[in-house]
Amino acid sequence: DVKVTQSSRYLVKRTGEKVFLECVQDMDHENMFWYRQDPGLGLRLIYFSYDVKMKEKGDIPEGYSVSREKKERFSLILESASTNQTSMYLCASSITGTGSYNEQFFGPGTRLTVL
């Protein structure tokens, strides 16, 4: 069964702290994604990666960075956490297919609160 895991379900941090969110997938997928989910806004793409050590900015990359040193692991980094980064963070992965079928598999999410 496909599986995407995230290191924490709930996280509380203080303003200015450096925060690491970890995501691991066991499906050998090429593509990995980080989203944030806020009420009324749906999911917004922060960063994605289509290969090891490759990364691309999504729609809202400001204040975030990412790291992908191994194929199965994709980390989201908040260099200096701020209260407006309080949100639910979702990680996803997908395979690179030759057709237009782009199903993504999601982790359970990390609810981050920045005080």
Added chain:
Amino acid sequence: AQSVTQLDSHVSVSEGTPVLLRCNYSSSYSPSLFWYVQHPNKGLQLLLKYTSAATLVKGINGFEAEFKKSETSFHLTKPSAHMSDAAEYFCVVSDEWGFQKLVFGTGTRLLVSP
């Protein structure tokens, strides 16, 4: 750029009555379209997908959606709601082919009353 509009932020139905969640899309090419569901405190799960095969797509748990190009719509339906259907539903369109990006709607919360 591709986009989706979910026309209702909340939909309330009674158990046993039909469900209709509305979605309109905008795409400059032939898109892939998806519906995902998110139950409370759970990750997103794929309900169904359209990938230019049959226009009527059947998904899990009795849901289905019909792709209507002339109306740029991809509405989600179910003949009879169950209490366990209460969740948030997201209509999604594929963005750039190749990098597998998806564009999400803002979500519709389905409430099911006994």
